Amino acid sequence: MPRITAALALSVATIATGFLMAACENSSTTNPTSTATPAANTSTTSNGGGLKIGTLLPTTGDLASIGQQMVGSVPLLVDTVNACGGVNGQPVTLVQVDDQTDPKAGAAGMTKLATLDKVAGVVGSFASSVSTAAVSVAVPNKVMLVSPGSTSPVFTDKAKKGDFKGYWARTAPPDTYQALALAQLAKKKGFKRVSTVVINNDYGVGFEKAFVDTFEKLGGTVVNKAKPVRYDPKAQTFDTEAAAAFAGKPDAVVAVLYAETGSLLLKAAYQQGLTKGVQVLLTDGVKSPTFPDQVGKGDDGKYILTGALGTVPGSDGKALESFNKLWKEKKGGSPGEYAPQAWDAAALLVLAAQAAKDNSGVGLSSKIREVSAGSGTEVTDVCEGLKLLKEGKKINYQGASGNVDVDANGDVLGVYDVWTVGNDGKITVIDKVTPK
Numbered sequence: 478m479p480r481i482t483a484a485l486a487l488s489v490a491t492i493a494t495g496f497l498m499a500a501c502e503n504s505s506t507t508n509p510t511s512t513a514t515p516a517a518n519t520s521t522t523s524n525g526g527g528l529k530i531g532t533l534l535p536t537t538g539d540l541a542s543i544g545q546q547m548v549g550s551v552p553l554l555v556d557t558v559n560a561c562g563g564v565n566g567q568p569v570t571l572v573q574v575d576d577q578t579d580p581k582a583g584a585a586g587m588t589k590l591a592t593l594d595k596v597a598g599v600v601g602s603f604a605s606s607v608s609t610a611a612v613s614v615a616v617p618n619k620v621m622l623v624s625p626g627s628t629s630p631v632f633t634d635k636a637k638k639g640d641f642k643g644y645w646a647r648t649a650p651p652d653t654y655q656a657l658a659l660a661q662l663a664k665k666k667g668f669k670r671v672s673t674v675v676i677n678n679d680y681g682v683g684f685e686k687a688f689v690d691t692f693e694k695l696g697g698t699v700v701n702k703a704k705p706v707r708y709d710p711k712a713q714t715f716d717t718e719a720a721a722a723f724a725g726k727p728d729a730v731v732a733v734l735y736a737e738t739g740s741l742l743l744k745a746a747y748q749q750g751l752t753k754g755v756q757v758l759l760t761d762g763v764k765s766p767t768f769p770d771q772v773g774k775g776d777d778g779k780y781i782l783t784g785a786l787g788t789v790p791g792s793d794g795k796a797l798e799s800f801n802k803l804w805k806e807k808k809g810g811s812p813g814e815y816a817p818q819a820w821d822a823a824a825l826l827v828l829a830a831q832a833a834k835d836n837s838g839v840g841l842s843s844k845i846r847e848v849s850a851g852s853g854t855e856v857t858d859v860c861e862g863l864k865l866l867k868e869g870k871k872i873n874y875q876g877a878s879g880n881v882d883v884d885a886n887g888d889v890l891g892v893y894d895v896w897t898v899g900n901d902g903k904i905t906v907i908d909k910v911t912p913k
Contacts, residue, residue: 527567528836530555530826531574531590533601533611534625534819538578539710539735540604542765546813547625548573551600553807554823554859561860564830572596576607578735583607584614591618597838598623598826600819604735605629605679616644621841623825625818628652628761628790629683636886643842646825646887648818648878649790652680656687657912658893659731659758659788664695666786668729668756672700674722674742675733676762677707684733684760700727708742710735715742716749723751731758739763740771747772747781759787764814769902782898791894791909792817792878796857800877821876824859825849825883828874831866848874850882 532551535544552571559568572594576583583602590596591614598621602608608627615622624647633651635641663671673688675681685707689699701721708718719742722730734742739762746752769782800820804812826841828848833840847853848862853871856862862872874881879891895908 526836527569528564528598528827528830529570529572529594529596530823531572531594531596531599531601532819533574533576533583533586533590533599533607535578535603535607536575538576538582539737540578540762542736542767542771543626543762543814544578544603546765547603547815547819549804549808550625550812550816550819551823553803554820554827556807557803558827558859558863561863564827564863565834565836567836569827574601576602576604576611578604578607580604580606580610584610587611587614587620587622591615591620596620597830597836598841600625600822600826602627603815605631605683608632609679612641612645616640616642619838619842620644621646621826621829621838621845623648623822623845625649625822626761626790626815627680628655629679630687631679631683633886633888636888641887644838646822646845646883648821648825648876648881648889649815650889650891652684653687654891654912655760655788655790655893656684657691658910659760660688660691660695660697661912662786662788662895662910663692663729663731663758664697666729666756668697670698670700670727671729671731671758672706672722672725672727673731673733674706674708674718676710676735676738678710680762681733682707685731688731688733700725708738710738712738715745718742719746719751720749722746723749723755727755729756729758733760734763736763736765736768736771740768740773743772743781747775752781757782757785759785761787761789761814763787764789764896764904766813766904769898769904779900780898780902782902783900785898787896788893788910789814789896790818790878791892791906793892793909794821794857794877794879794881795855795875796877799857817877821874821878821881824862824874824876825881827859828862828866828872831863832872846883846885848872850880850884 555571574586603626605627626649630653675685706722772781829841829845832844853873857875893910894906
């Protein structure tokens with residue numbers, strides 16, 4: 478999907494009007510993890526120059542089912558931090574924006590956060606295409622952007638070229654690692670001939686290229702390598718793409734999708750009688766409890782996705798147990814996909830500000846790698862980390878999602894969960910894969 482640059486030229490009035498309209502349009506959307514409407518400030522306390530951060534996450538659009546699972550993490554982190562004294566002696570203020578899983582909305586949202594709200598750091602976005610648009614606004618405005626889920630390898634390449642000037646990081650590993658994990662899973666299952674179908678954006682195409690390269694090195698064949706199937710995320714029907722992806726009866730189809738459009742594509746494949754005897758391999762873009770229901774049931778009453786396998790960045794951090802406990806106490810139930818990564822992204826922003834003794838984006842950028850991967854005292858508790866930093870000591874934050882050791886390119890390493898869909902339509906994690 479092309480990078481959005483026009484948003485830089487949007488006037489303040491146009492942006493504000495656009496977000497008022499977005500709030501009205503999305504007012505009927507159910508969001509179980511956040512009470513914030515798009516562009517709503519969730520803090521009622523003025524920070525008087527204190528640290529101000531934002532979120533740019535999808536509570537509507539193609540990735541809403543996953544976005545709504547993670548969006549509650551950041552307010553929880555901010556409340557926790559403010560309860561133990563805040564950052565640099567003042568409470569943290571949070572502004573939340575719905576990026577609508579759309580690069581244009583994401584660019585406009587990032588412009589609002591940077592120029593109107595004047596935040597120093599942002600947790601977001603989730604979709605790689607939206608983060609591509611957002612980071613082009615964040616960098617010139619010196620806002621530290623930390624994504625909990627934009628996994629396209631494109632960001633690593635751009636970081637190496639110096640495009641982000643240190644204002645980009647992510648707490649989920651790039652898809653070069655997930656593609657390796659999925660390729661290793663396919664080989665382990667004995668699949669020799671596979672085809673691919675991907676959403677035509679940074680996430681889908683980047684994953685496809687990494688998977689093809691890895692699977693071939695492992696001795697497999699990608700039967701549609703010469704004619705890859707990439708679907709338009711704005712399309713309404715997917716019959717042609719489904720037919721092309723399943724043509725020739727491959728052992729498996731690697732489907733790199735978003736939930737709303739991906740469900741239509743897989744349903745179209747089933748309705749054409751293409752899925753019988755072909756293993757469906759999925760990725761993190763569709764791992765939500767509602768996805769099997771979105772795809773639906775077949776004529777026999779069974780879930781179409783029964784038996785499908787997938788991978789997703791897992792969470793195995795030292796702070797995971799305490800994060801899960803806090804979530805249950807404050808919200809009930811268990812946090813959803815990418816909630817630990819979102820928590821860690823926000824944690825890194827507040828810890829970096831305290832380490833820098835500076836509430837600006839410049840300060841956050843200067844210390845975020847040091848607090849995540851430096852030689853200081855290992856801490857899993859954010860409040861403990863803030864206390865040590867206030868005393869002038871160095872820390873190494875160990876997160877809920879993992880060690881979150883952010884490298885020079887803004888990347889982290891990680892472990893991957895292998896999940897499947899049962900006869901009851903429920904998703905369960907059945908294994909873990911560490912890419913090698």
